[in-house]
Amino acid sequence: KGRNQRQRLPVVPQGIERDVFMQALSELKDELGEENVEINDKPLVDGWYMEHPNTHDMMTILDEEELVASAVVYPGSVEEVQKIVAWANKYLVPIFPISMGRNLGYGGAAPRVRGSVTIDLGRRMNKIIDINPEDYTCLVEPGVSFYALYEALKERGYDHMWVDTPDLGGGSIIGNTVDRGVGYTPYGDHWACHSGMEVVLPTGEVIRTGMGGLPGNNTWQCFPYGFGPYSDGIFSQSNFGIVTKMGMTLMPNPGGYESFMYTFPREEDLAPLIEIIRPLRIAQILENVAQLRHVAQSVAVLGRPRSEFYTGSGPVPFSILHEAASKSPIGDHTWAYYGMSYGPPEIRAHKLALVDSSFRKIPGARKIDPSTLPADDYFFSRDKIAAGIPDIHELRWVNWTPNGSHIAFSPVSPIRGTDATALFKLGKELHDKYNIDFFPAFIVGLREMHLIVEIVFDRANQTKKKEALDCLRELVHEAAKLGYGEYRTHLVLMDQVAGTYSWNEGAVGKFNEKLKDALDPNSILAPGRCGIWGRRYRGRGWEM
Ligand code: FAD
CATH class of the missing domain: 3.30.43.10 (Uridine Diphospho-n-acetylenolpyruvylglucosamine Reductase, domain 2)
Structure with a gap:
């Protein structure tokens, strides 16, 4: 102090x-x-x-x-x-x-x-430059948050358009999208939903990507590709440019929506459940980027410290987690699936019936009736987010430890039971080895899923920090041996994660270095971000 x-x-x-x-x-x-x-x-x-x-x-x-x-x-x-x-x-x-x-x-x-x-950038460059109510698009500066865009749509009476928001709505639309973050409506893949960027290059020139290259165009936010190489990709998860404007597509209000939550009793239900989810998700019967969460997270998101449930040093035992969850909708079950069906009731009815009959193939599956839940239950936060209404309820699990902080392990895999089981097993073993509570959530995209594991730690406790980092490093290493790579990572792990993309003697890393040196000859822009070091830094011991 x-x-x-x-x-x-x-x-x-x-x-x-x-x-x-x-x-x-x-x-x-x-x-x-x-x-x-x-x-x-x-x-x-x-x-x-x-x-x-x-x-x-x-x-x-x-x-x-x-x-x-x-x-x-x-x-x-x-x-x-x-x-x-x-x-x-x-x-x-x-x-x-x-x-x-x-x-x-x-x-x-x-x-x-x-x-x-x-x-x-966001402090002063925070304008919503345009919202186009006919094309369902917008153009924003870096300081525009999901909350700000949501509010602007409401103020202008544009009820026919929705924003897609991540679990917390206070982030920047540009910042989240260039880091390839996700939200939970059918427009949850933010990168896939953006259209057009303005970028200041490390040598000072300004370019507009896609249709933005054509003076007088009216398609910058409608058609992302323009003509010639599609250059937007190199400005995401990189250090090749500073994005000063970005176009984003907006989702049409579907004319009704309905959240649903199912719970499943056993840890071993994971593999058959993921097999059920895959075809439904690819066919968009399961329409949004949904979440399958473990009971440990249901307990953590209650927002109460772990010490209220358990004071032992190792991970909280499964039986105590279940006891702690007994009054929440997951009860004595292990997995909770949160999804949403979109459209007017008659459109939803068919999709919901299919989901119901499919999910009930897991013995003991339970559908939760929202009318039985208290108003502050986590279900209603998921309900808001899947309807594009920003929220911050998700922050509650950060209270799990004193000085609550978190760092993520985020590998991707196909939507397959065998992959889910392999990643779950790896995560569980290594969390046990390092005495850490394991909070797995499967975030199901269209043909892949992100396993998001947040390690919650006390940032005032050096031992806990070391255990968390050692655990993460081993997770990244062991997952790569099994063929799994991260979709995104923390600054501290960027060199390691970039190193796991090593096919053909690290050809992709060498390609990134070539681009870096061409675009940023003095290596001034965000050196080392995503494991890309310019020539002034390379080979001088900066990697961690
Ligand atoms: P910034 O911090 O501004 O940007 C992120 C990075 O991108 C920067 O460090 C920088 O390297 C680069 N960058 C940013 N802007 C530019 C630019 N203009 N030009 C060039 N490079 C740039 N994330 C999700 O995606 N989905 C979730 O559901 C989610 N849930 C979360 C839940 C909790 C409880 C917490 C604490 C975090 C969660 N996050 C989630 C992570 C994070 O909060 C969000 O991704 C958030 O939107 C990122 O912060 P930001 O938008 O302020 O981006």
């Missing part, structure tokens, strides 16, 4: 003299205005989800001083982003763009290289 009360000496990017750096920052203040360049010399305050820091990861798995920014800058326009890029090239300063910095579980607002200058 004492340390936090003192002013901190700001971190300076490696390889730059402190005086030169301070001089460079005052030059940047002249360009952007004094108030738009903030040196990070204040105590590192973690805050919480709605008041999160932009200088570091509020849920850090390393020492809190490891991945911190030296300064944060607030551009107010594309031209100012270009000025920052030109400045970074002049002084060889690493810069790290964030849209809003709520990338919790994957590094929050932290830069990958200590002492980078964070570009907080």
